[in-house]
Amino acid sequence: MAQTFTIGGNWMRIAIIDADLVGRKRHRFPNLVCMKLSGYHKERGDTVVLKQDYDGLAAFDRVYLAKVFTDTAVPPDVLRLPNVVYGGTGFFYDKATPLPSAIEHHMPDYHLYDGWVQAQLAAGKRRQEYRYYLDYSIGYLTRGCFRHCAFCVNQHYDRVMVHSPLSEFLAPGRKKICLLDDNFFGCPSWKELLGELQATGRPFQFKQGLDERLLTEERCEALVASKYDGEYIFAFDNIADAPLIERKIQLLRKYTSAVCRFYCFTGFDRAGKWAAAFWHRDLVELLERIAILMRYRCLPYVMRFERYVESPYRGMYVTLARWCNQPAFFKKKSLREFVEANGAGSVTEQYFSGFEKAFPEAASFSDLRFGEV
Numbered sequence: 001m002a003q004t005f006t007i008g009g010n011w012m013r014i015a016i017i018d019a020d021l022v023g024r025k026r027h028r029f030p031n032l033v034c035m036k037l038s039g040y041h042k043e044r045g046d047t048v049v050l051k052q053d054y055d056g057l058a059a060f061d062r063v064y065l066a067k068v069f070t071d072t073a074v075p076p077d078v079l080r081l082p083n084v085v086y087g088g089t090g091f092f093y094d095k096a097t098p099l100p101s102a103i104e105h106h107m108p109d110y111h112l113y114d115g116w117v118q119a120q121l122a123a124g125k126r127r128q129e130y131r132y133y134l135d136y137s138i139g140y141l142t143r144g145c146f147r148h149c150a151f152c153v154n155q156h157y158d159r160v161m162v163h164s165p166l167s168e169f170l171a172p173g174r175k176k177i178c179l180l181d182d183n184f185f186g187c188p189s190w191k192e193l194l195g196e197l198q199a200t201g202r203p204f205q206f207k208q209g210l211d212e213r214l215l216t217e218e219r220c221e222a223l224v225a226s227k228y229d230g231e232y233i234f235a236f237d238n239i240a241d242a243p244l245i246e247r248k249i250q251l252l253r254k255y256t257s258a259v260c261r262f263y264c265f266t267g268f269d270r271a272g273k274w275a276a277a278f279w280h281r282d283l284v285e286l287l288e289r290i291a292i293l294m295r296y297r298c299l300p301y302v303m304r305f306e307r308y309v310e311s312p313y314r315g316m317y318v319t320l321a322r323w324c325n326q327p328a329f330f331k332k333k334s335l336r337e338f339v340e341a342n343g344a345g346s347v348t349e350q351y352f353s354g355f356e357k358a359f360p361e362a363a364s365f366s367d368l369r370f371g372e373v
Contacts, residue, residue: 012041013060014046015051023074030133034112037103038050039107040106050112054075064085070090094152113133138169139164142161142181142182142190144157144159144161151305175202175203177202179204231260233262237265246292264293267308274307283362284359287320299327335366
């Protein structure tokens with residue numbers, strides 16, 4: 001969590017701030033670090049509150065501040081307060097100091113967000129939007145990855161290892177399980193761990209996705225035989241993996257016809273230049289990936305690297321994300337039909353018109369439809 005983290009001492013007044021909760025319009029997933037910190041301090045007898053602003057922090061003996069998204073703004077003056085401890089990947093990305101073991105392996109306090117969630121429901125929000133706060137036990141069975149992706153927070157790992165037992169974060173009253181593992185099938189003990197999940201009888205999901213490239217007959221059979229919760233999620237980040245991805249989708253299709261979702265990371269130049277030629281190639285390759293997934297009735301989920309805003313085609317990145325990331329549109333409309341639904345003369349139509357002029361070689365993608373490629 002923090003770069004200068006200490007534990008112990010006498011009874012304390014603790015404030016925990018989920019910076020993403022304070023600084024972003026939508027918040028649909030609890031911060032696991034915040035819940036672990038709360039669980040640890042409540043067990044010690046400390047008073048813990050979820051602080052939803054940055055006022056009156058001097059009244060607390062210690063204030064913990066965490067965030068997931070690097071672009072969530074935090075007032076600089078807050079970070080300089082002597083009682084504030086902050087850290088984690090949202091602040092330091094791949095250079096974050098790990099949590100002390102006593103906190104990392106503590107049962108999360110699943111009630112930390114109760115007051116906030118109840119306020120949202122009282123304001124008329126749908127309960128489904130807050131299901132991860134209310135219904136799921138959340139944690140990691142494994143940590144690490146061996147892929148060394150330049151854009152990933154896990155690029156310094158060289159293997160996948162068992163991280164914690166399921167009992168460490170499995171709450172008796174919660175009917176579902178959400179795993180945040182980085183590359184579950186990369187762990188040598190995946191079969192035993194999957195068996196433990198199946199033995200609970202509870203639906204579970206790997207929210208960060210699974211590595212499609214590691215699928216085998218055995219893994220497909222075991223996965224499909226599980227009480228899986230929601231869509232199977234994978235990633236298709238590099239067009240160079242297309243032949244392998246297609247083979248693995250075909251393998252998975254032997255066991256299930258369920259619609260699968262693939263994270264499609266885009267806007268990241270592995271050469272680190274972000275020149276004009278990159279933006280052109282990147283969009284074409286994104287469309288190629290989308291077309292492949294369409295063919296197998298898989299849903300792309302476009303994830304834009306933050307520097308996409310520097311692209312001369314920024315608007316087209318936005319348009320493609322809006323189209324792909326809303327399955328109700330993507331399943332029924334081609335890209336052209338989606339644009340037309342936004343209205344003649346709309347900003348979306350202007351983006352698309354400029355795109356077709358700049359990318360004549362990509363025109364064939366505009367009329368492709370889900371499952372009909």
